[in-house]
Amino acid sequence: MSRLPFYLIVGFLLLAGIATSIHRHIQFEIPWVPGEQRQVWEIEAVITFNAQNGPVQVDLALPANQAGYRVLTENTASSGYGLSYSADELGRQAQWTIREAAGSQQLYYSVQMLVAPDARAPNQPPPGLATPTPWESPYETAADQLIERAWARSANNATFARELILDINGERQGENARLLLTQENPSALIVRLLNQAGVQAREVSGLMLEDARRRQSLSSWIQVFDEPGEQWAIFNPTTGERGRPENLLLWETGGRAVLEVEGGTNSQVSFSMLTHNQPASAAVRNHRSQDTLLNFSIHSLPLEEQALFQTILLIPIGALVVVLLRVFIGVKTSGTFMPVLIALAFIQTTLLTGLIGFLLIVAVGLVIRNYLSYLNLLLVARVSAVIITVIAIIAAFTVLAYRMGLSAGLTVTFFPMIILAWTIERMSILWEEEGPKEVLIQGGGSLLTAVLAYLAMNNPWIRHITFNFLGVQLILMAFILLLGNYTGYRLLELRRFKPITEDEKPS
Incomplete structure (x- = not known):
């Protein structure tokens, strides 16, 4: 039978797992290692105005994902106001409304911005040119002369904007610029002349x-669509310097008002900011704005379910350890995947406490099970009695540990009781059929496998990778399928050939 379909499936699982993991790392900046820190800016906007004893509507432009920054979380505080968010081609807005308000009002908006060097702004098509507002004489002549002078000294849109800014705000400012500045503020004038x-x-x-x-307060900047590069170029409207400073967060990029208040006077908005570092994994958990099918992640679940899956996703790691030890090395265990469940219990109890608790419970359980064997009970009844016995042993050890002030002993309740009961039952039958040596071999193999599985599953890097990159599960599946295809000798079985090698040695 051809093995090609099998290897195609394994190859597909490997490629899919690696591709999805790399995609999450690059596209969503999820780190490969735990403990990596990310810089986060917390910004609070305070809107103040005087309401005029009537309905009020407040529109505030909001920041969006952009080059170097990404929105993590945002919150508002606006007692008694209705609130809605909207987004269009010009950007994002928050709108507060209330039927009746009077006197001084304060509205709060806070946002967390993640410093993300690889973040990119969404593509924004250039707006159509607005119909230029005609100038009155003599302003029309002054505007034409400014445009002609800057145009002659430029090579493209970007250099034209630079020359125009220098003519209006720089040392070359002349009578024409001073005349036009009586009609418009510098930034608005520059944009109007560029559009003209x-x-x-x-x-x-x-x-x-x-x-x-x-x-x-916010500062004004000029964005010019540079046709050769097919992208927006940003300019300082005072100096004409091109390029965005690293610490500049673009708050409003649609060319509309940052704050609009209907039904109020003396409105203004001010900003306070604070920066701090937080673990990259926390930033990923907070990030919701780009949840897509390719960003399929456990982080979208409630925290309780996240904690549950963080443990569940470690089980394939333990299964891989069991497959390696049983298929390649030949370690015997009492039950195929019982060591994985014991390793999960060790994660909750810590290794030393778990080992002591496991040995005590199994030892006492074997003594009691030995007595039950003399009663000639049916299998179901006998196993049920062992389960109740295990529960009683765990309860007794827990109470005893509490009375002695040993808080670590309280964690033995995390052991899977049904699995312990079946382990005791199987070891007891093995003792009767094969003798104590085989019990020690399988019991020791189970403990060795459980300890190695615990060390692998409790590794911080492995916990981080399995929780944040679900594609790793596909990679583990591919490896386990490959290991399942192995039909050679196990390492411990090679001892059978030792007499042959000794006979072949020269005398």
Whole structure:
């Protein structure tokens, strides 16, 4: 029979597991190792205004994922107000509404921004050119002269914007620029002249991030669509310098107002910010904005289920250890995967406490099971009696440990009682049929396998990888399938050939 389909399945599992794991690492910046720290900025926006004894509607532009930053979580505090979020091609907004409000009002919005060097802003198509508002004389002549002068000294849209900014705000500022600045603020004037010249541009608002700063305001920046590069170029409207500073967070990029208040006066928004580091795994748990099929992860579940699956996902690691020890080395165990369950109990109890508890429970259970064998009970009744006995032993050890002040002894309740009962039953039958030597061999093999499985499953790196990269389960499946195809000698079986090698030695 051809083995090609088998190897195709194994190859597919390996490629799928590796591909999905690499995708999660690159696309969602999930680290390969635990303990990696990420910088997070916590920013709070405070909106203040005076309500006019009537309905109020407040619209605030919100930051979005962008180059270098990604939104983790966001919260609001607005007692009595209705709240909704919206998003369109111009960006994101939060809207507060209330039927009636009077006097001084305060609304709060807070956001956590993850510093993510590999993050990219979503593609934004360039807006269509707005119909230029005609200038009145003599402003029209001044605007034409500014455009012509800057155009002559430029080579493309980006250099044209730079020259125009220097003519308006730089040392080259002339009478034409000063005249037009009486009609518009510098940033708005630059955008208007760029649009008038057929260059797609917009005014955006950004926040300079500085640790432990309070009552900060947004600053204006100019974005110009650079046709040769097919991308947006950002300029400082004061100096003409191109490029975004590392600590600049773009808050509003659609060219619309940051804050709009209907039904209130004297509105303003101020910002406070603080930075801190947190584990990368926590940042991943907080991140919800890009949950897709390829970002399929346990992190989308409630925390209680996450904790459960963090343990369940370790079972394939223990299964791989059992397969290696039984198929390649030939270690005998009492039950095929009983050591994996014992290893799970060791994770809860710690290794030393678990070993002592396991040995005590099994030893006492074997003594009692030996007495039950003289009663000639049916199998079901005998196993049921052993289960009740195991429960009684665990309860007695727990109470005794509590009375003696040994808190570690309380964790023996994590042992799987049914598995312990069957282990005692099988060891007792093995004792009667094969003798104590075989019991020691299988019991020792089970403990050795459980300890090795515990060491593998309790490794911080393995726990991190199995929990954050579900593709690892496919890789483990592929390896186990390959190991299951092995039909050679086990290492412990090679002892049978030792007499042959001794006979072949020269005398």
